[in-house]
Amino acid sequence: MDHKTLIVIVGPTAIGKTALAISLAQHFSTEIISADSRQFFTEMEIGTAKPSAFELAQAPHHFINSHSIKQLFSTGDFELEALRILESLFKKQDIAILVGGSGLYINAVCNGLDELPDTDLQIREELNQRLAVEGLATIKAQLKQLDPEYFERVDQSNPQRMIRGLEFFLSTGHKLSSYQTHTKKKRPFNILKIGLNQDRTELYNRINYRVDLMMETGLLNEVEGLAPYRNYNALKTVGYTELFDFLDGNIQLQEAIDQIKQNTRRFAKRQLTWFRKDEETKWFEPSQTTEIINYILSKKD
Structure with a gap:
């Protein structure tokens, strides 16, 4: 692993990416860039499963609560801002961490975006x-x-x-x-990709538990408070649209909760399909932190 290296952690929702990113950031004394397109938004707290205040205190994070749902923040904007942060970080240290489940945002930082013609x-x-x-x-x-x-x-x-x-x-x-040619732009740093996965039944249990926990900690109240902004694109996402349907009287609360779980499981499946296409990714289970650190260190040689 020569010179500057970006460690990229990917995988489906609820798999444990945040915990691994924090462990690695502490081990290598570095900072974390979040590539979760919903955790950018200050107003969306519970339904986006952001790192807790305790977790945020364990390592410096970027792009958590960085924008408002009222702001337009595109994948291209993220690419430019993340690269500026990495340029600054790499002046101080040799390793930085990019973590998230938003494949387009991960790809933007690692490979760059294609030049596209204007649209109407x-x-x-x-x-x-x-x-x-x-x-x-x-x-x-x-x-x-x-x-x-x-x-x-x-x-x-x-x-x-x-x-x-x-x-x-x-x-x-x-x-x-x-x-979308997937032609890679050359980056002035190395990229090492770590993927997290586990038995599907265990993952789905984690997803169901997370949704139940969100409801217990006030997701419905959060969604009620965001009702005036429901037409913003940021809120047209799993965990929010289903509860808006409940608030509109279209479905019962338990049905909304069941739909959140089902839609989140479907999303996790699509995430895995996306990330598995990248042959550069080395896959581990969430509990294999020591093995992951050893793998990263082995790339120094």
Whole structure:
């Protein structure tokens, strides 16, 4: 492991990425950059499973509570800001840590984003109006038909991602997936990727337990307080949309909780599908912290 190295920790939601990142940050006396696209937002606390105040005190973190749901913060913005932070960190130390389950944000830092043609903002506005009137289902169905490759790769519960793919096709006549060449930009640091996974039953139990804990610690109250902002893209995500449906009287509370668990499990499955495609990732179980540290140290030689 020559010169400066970025350790990247990936894996499905609830697998234990935060705990590992903190252990590694303490071992190597370094800092953590979060690549969880929902943990950026100050207003979304419980439903995003942010690191606790105790965990945040164990190691310096970046991009936790860094933005408001009212701000536009794109993947490209994240790439630029994260690279600026890494440039500063690498002046002081040889290792930094990037951790999260948002594949597009991880990819932006590691490989860079493709240059894309401009799209028609009027089409975006029309699609957002469709979303408000018809809901996400019709947009998802059309995108699946027009660009199934992109549809399968992204978070299908994220309206912003669905609209982006459909907007691109309707504006250019081309699939967004065809422009995602995955041509890597050269970074001035080495990248070492660590993946976390475990038996699926155990992972799903962890997800179900986490959702129950969120409800016990006030997720419903959090969602009620965010109701005036429910049309912001940040809130159109698992854990929030289901409880908005409950508050609207469309479903019972237990049904909403069950849907959160089911949708989170589906999201975890898609995350694993995404990350497993990267042959550079070395996989471990969450309990193998010592083995992971030894693996990182072995790359120094």
